[in-house]
Amino acid sequence: MSSAVAPTPEYELPEGYTHIYSGKVRDLYKTPDDRLLFVASDRISAYDWVLPTPIPDKGRILTAMSIWWFDRLSDLVPNHVITTNVPDSVARRAMVCHRLDMFPVECVARGYLTGSGLTEYQAQKSVCGVNLPPGLKDGSKLPKTIFTPATKAELGEHDENVTFDEVVAAIGQDEAQQLRRLTTLVYDRAASIAAERGLILADTKLEFGSRPDGTIVLADEVLTPDSSRYWPADEWEPGHAQPSFDKQYVRDWLTSPASGWDRHSGEAPPALPDDVVEKTRAKYVEAYERLTGKRFA
Numbered sequence: 001m002s003s004a005v006a007p008t009p010e011y012e013l014p015e016g017y018t019h020i021y022s023g024k025v026r027d028l029y030k031t032p033d034d035r036l037l038f039v040a041s042d043r044i045s046a047y048d049w050v051l052p053t054p055i056p057d058k059g060r061i062l063t064a065m066s067i068w069w070f071d072r073l074s075d076l077v078p079n080h081v082i083t084t085n086v087p088d089s090v091a092r093r094a095m096v097c098h099r100l101d102m103f104p105v106e107c108v109a110r111g112y113l114t115g116s117g118l119t120e121y122q123a124q125k126s127v128c129g130v131n132l133p134p135g136l137k138d139g140s141k142l143p144k145t146i147f148t149p150a151t152k153a154e155l156g157e158h159d160e161n162v163t164f165d166e167v168v169a170a171i172g173q174d175e176a177q178q179l180r181r182l183t184t185l186v187y188d189r190a191a192s193i194a195a196e197r198g199l200i201l202a203d204t205k206l207e208f209g210s211r212p213d214g215t216i217v218l219a220d221e222v223l224t225p226d227s228s229r230y231w232p233a234d235e236w237e238p239g240h241a242q243p244s245f246d247k248q249y250v251r252d253w254l255t256s257p258a259s260g261w262d263r264h265s266g267e268a269p270p271a272l273p274d275d276v277v278e279k280t281r282a283k284y285v286e287a288y289e290r291l292t293g294k295r296f297a
């Protein structure tokens with residue numbers, strides 16, 4: 001059982017901001033001028049739990065990463081960001097965005113097989129109705145990028161993988177084809193950029209919405225370690241779970257005797273020790289600096 005109950009945001013906003021939604025690690029508000037304030041918290045989740053210990057600067061690092069990626073993708077697809085000029089209480093970890101009509105689809109692209117895709121492959125040699133060759137293992141590189149959509153789950157539940165035909169049934173043929181095309185285009189470009197920096201982008205989850213004129217727009221956060229799996233390329237070895245670039249310290253500690261926690265117990269995980277917090281923060285900084293070539297201030 002997981003408990004990703006939406007936590008109470010740890011900041012105040014000025015009068016006129018209306019809370020719309022809180023996920024495990026992000027919060028959304030309606031702004032006084034009817035835009036969207038997209039806030040990346042310092043919360044971190046693991047094993048389907050929102051952990052009690054925040055990672056300092058995580059929201060700022062992942063917001064900076066999203067902005068960097070949005071800029072590098074703008075020739076492929078427009079995005080929802082209006083400005084990063086936001087209230088002081090969420091400085092550098094929020095974006096003011098256009099309010100879109102969101103597609104009810106988690107648009108996932110995979111270049112490597114792991115997670116729910118591996119589980120489905122092991123059962124039926126396909127993922128989301130896409131047939132794959134035999135002999136693939138955990139972490140195997142796929143012959144080509146695949147679109148493996150999912151339905152957006154309620155907070156605390158797992159997204160459910162669906163087929164392309166189910167997406168067509170939900171939103172229509174044309175828009176389903178557009179989402180598949182854009183998702184794989186974005187993934188392929190990002191995976192190429194990440195590879196130049198020694199990182200494998202195994203998969204990523206994108207969210208799209210549409211403007212009143214029907215234009216499809218890239219929304220949410222993009223290509224962050226919260227929406228994507230990044231692996232260090234020099235440690236890639238198919239056949240077992242790959243080390244997570246950002247959460248391995250957290251996972252290793254939580255599953256070690258030192259934490260005193262049993263992830264299958266249904267009990268909430270304990271607070272993280274300072275050294276795990278510091279090493280995890282450093283991994284987020286490293287991911288940002290390796291990808292962007294910029295120092296995180």
Ligand SMILES: N#Cc1c(N)ncnc1-c1cnn(CCN2CCOCC2)c1
Pocket residue numbers: 021028036038080097098099100101102152153207209219220221
């Ligand atoms: N980004 C963005 C964005 C946007 N630019 N415009 C309008 N809405 C959204 C958005 C994105 N997420 N959510 C809520 C979260 N969803 C709730 C339903 O269930 C799935 C999660 C609203």
